[in-house]
Amino acid sequence: MWDGEAAWAALPTVLEGFGITLVATVLGFGVALLLGLVLALVGRAAPRWVAGPVNAAAAFVRSTPLLVQLFAAWVLVPALDALVLGVLVLGVHYAAYLSEVYRTGIDSVPKGQWEACTALSLPRRRVWRAVVLPQAVRNVLPPLGNYAVSMFKETPLLSVITVHEMFHEASSFGSTHFAYLESFTLAAAVFLLASWPTSVLVRRLEARLAKGA
Amino acid sequence: MSGFLAELGRALPRLGEGLLVTVESTVLGAGLALVLAYALGLMSGSRSRAARGAARTVVEFFRGTSLYVQLFWLFFALPMLGFRLEPLACGVVALGLNFGAYGAEVVRGAVAAVPRAQLEASVALGMGPGLRLRRVVLPQAHPLMVAPFKNLLVQLLKATPLLSLVTVPDLTFRIDQLRSATGDTAAAYLLLLAVYGVLAGVLSLLMNALERAAKARLGTGGDG
Numbered sequence: 001m002w003d004g005e006a007a008w009a010a011l012p013t014v015l016e017g018f019g020i021t022l023v024a025t026v027l028g029f030g031v032a033l034l035l036g037l038v039l040a041l042v043g044r045a046a047p048r049w050v051a052g053p054v055n056a057a058a059a060f061v062r063s064t065p066l067l068v069q070l071f072a073a074w075v076l077v078p079a080l081d082a083l084v085l086g087v088l089v090l091g092v093h094y095a096a097y098l099s100e101v102y103r104t105g106i107d108s109v110p111k112g113q114w115e116a117c118t119a120l121s122l123p124r125r126r127v128w129r130a131v132v133l134p135q136a137v138r139n140v141l142p143p144l145g146n147y148a149v150s151m152f153k154e155t156p157l158l159s160v161i162t163v164h165e166m167f168h169e170a171s172s173f174g175s176t177h178f179a180y181l182e183s184f185t186l187a188a189a190v191f192l193l194a195s196w197p198t199s200v201l202v203r204r205l206e207a208r209l210a211k212g213a
Numbered sequence: 214m215s216g217f218l219a220e221l222g223r224a225l226p227r228l229g230e231g232l233l234v235t236v237e238s239t240v241l242g243a244g245l246a247l248v249l250a251y252a253l254g255l256m257s258g259s260r261s262r263a264a265r266g267a268a269r270t271v272v273e274f275f276r277g278t279s280l281y282v283q284l285f286w287l288f289f290a291l292p293m294l295g296f297r298l299e300p301l302a303c304g305v306v307a308l309g310l311n312f313g314a315y316g317a318e319v320v321r322g323a324v325a326a327v328p329r330a331q332l333e334a335s336v337a338l339g340m341g342p343g344l345r346l347r348r349v350v351l352p353q354a355h356p357l358m359v360a361p362f363k364n365l366l367v368q369l370l371k372a373t374p375l376l377s378l379v380t381v382p383d384l385t386f387r388i389d390q391l392r393s394a395t396g397d398t399a400a401a402y403l404l405l406l407a408v409y410g411v412l413a414g415v416l417s418l419l420m421n422a423l424e425r426a427a428k429a430r431l432g433t434g435g436d437g
Binding site: 156 | 273274276277278279280281282283285286290294367370371372373374375378385399402403406409410414
């Protein structure tokens with residue numbers, strides 16, 4: 001049955017793990033945002049012999065399980081620190097999804113914007129940086145936010161490669177004190193408390209963008 | 214590599230069993246998720262405040278807590294309350310609850326997207342609520358649901374390797390055994406990734422066919 005004292009004792013451990021969870025999420029999403037943009041631009045602007053294989057690789061990453069990718073990276077690249085490796089695998093996995101998000105964002109920029117850039121003979125670089133990307137990214141902020149929340153909820157997977165994030169901490173507390181009920185319930189509560197307000201915010205943002213557009 | 218192939222040949226029956234377990238958990242999990250998605254999704258669009266509130270709470274709860282935490286909670290914490298589920302049942306229930314909550318949003322959105330006039334017309338024709346839902350609302354909502362359901366189904370398939378962490382002997386579990394038997398890590402994991410890639414591809418093809426069928430039944434046909 002529920003043991004309040006055990007839950008109280010588990011709280012510091014779980015919160016300590018939550019710090020690592022946040023670090024992994026923020027860094028992993030940073031990698032995904034950058035790499036996803038690169039993938040989208042390559043898929044869009046690079047010559048076909050580059051874009052084709054890159055798109056195929058991204059599709060492959062999207063259609064295979066994150067857990068297996070983590071295991072594979074863990075045993076194939078044993079030299080890297082677990083947290084660094086976890087952040088990279090998370091980043092690459094989500095970059096494959098985010099590149100599609102960016103792509104729809106870029107497609108949603110009206111053709112007139114491109115034509116105006118040509119008429120003003122803006123250099124290519126400036127077209128992307130000053131005209132297309134700011135509008136594209138603004139359009140896809142809500143899906144980007146949703147992916148950030150879903151990455152946050154996938155960080156427990158990093159525990160299989162011994163990253164000491166919240167779930168790993170909850171799990172080891174549970175096994176040493178035989179208090180799985182308390183430690184896992186706490187971890188679930190922290191996930192809910194952190195992800196629910198974020199998804200409400202994303203939904204508000206979505207509603208506001210839909211109205212303002 | 215030749216040692217790996219020989220071992221692979223010997224392990225083939227066990228890998229086949231693992232594949233069956235993966236397919237089984239995907240199908241059962243998706244079935245449970247589909248039922249929950251309809252129940253919760255229709256409740257979220259209901260006029261009764263109590264039904265709506267209950268559905269929203271359940272959906273937000275299972276979307277907000279991570280699938281991994283849910284699965285491990287069922288496997289480790291639930292027995293402490295006196296209920297013990299088989300590992301495979303834990304997996305199917307966790308997958309069903311989690312993806313059912315996501316699916317409920319799909320159902321709710323698709324039902325809300327059916328033009329209001331359709332509903333008013335069916336009221337004017339004196340159709341009861343059940344008949345309205347069955348003959349007017351759902352047939353028009355279905356084609357909108359297929360594409361997001363396809364994404365969820367592929368996500369669900371890709372979540373099944375988690376079950377190997379709670380001792381379900383699925384494909385990942387079996388190939389991991391093969392890996393420790395042969396020591397050929399790269400080959401084992403590449404094979405595993407490839408099999409999941411193929412499975413996801415097959416699922417996508419099936420769902421594309423379903424989408425075409427749903428659209429054809431509505432008379433909007435083609436890819437339009």
